[in-house]
Amino acid sequence: MTHQQERMVYKQWDKNKFTPSTKVLGVQVNPLWFVVWGMHPNYIKTDHRPLSPAGPQTMRIGLTTAMKTTTDNYKKQSDTLNTTALKEYTVHNNIYEPLWDLYYSKELAPVINSTPETFLAGLSPEARQYLIDTKLYERHVIKMAELKERLNLSRSAVAERGNRILYYHKLMLQYRSANEWWLSVRNHVPKGLSIKKKVDPNKESLNLDWTPQTDKELAEKVVREFKYIN
Incomplete structure (x- = not known):
């Protein structure tokens, strides 16, 4: 039993240590050995250790x-x-963009916070009406709305950070150009108003009631004035 336990658990498997064993010239002669192991010849030849x-x-x-x-x-x-x-x-993603936080967010803040009312701030009612009538105000409002929409799309789009920063820079340059144009327009409003006032308000309007006699009278008037000049 001791040999069997050692063979089964940890020691080297040795088929010559199956007792009782009595060999004469290498031949097993003990009948008890045959009683115990003779019925299981393969067991002796097989290593049954779990860690073999x-x-x-x-x-x-x-x-x-x-x-x-x-x-x-x-x-x-x-x-x-x-x-x-x-x-x-x-x-x-735009969760962490140092250049946006440190620079472009400040430079493009007028685009983000822009409203149509801010463009006319500080102008007199007469100057405001002049810009509206000349369509200059409408042109600038459309331009700024376009820049604001493009900026919002670039902030929410999934794009590589370097490309997004380059796009911010492009929008910043376009905003500066549009802002310089608008400041120039505002500075020239007084001049435009003065020119408008110099136009003769009593200038005869075109006569839309045309008749053949009207052409004849107009031709006679031109001839008389031409003779007078000569």
């Missing part, structure tokens, strides 16, 4: 180690994909 090279416990440990290695590799790949995905999300 081909034992079940060895196979289980090997499979467990292999599964652990595979699991670690999958976890490493998952962590890599997760890190890459987070980096891509950060790059393509």
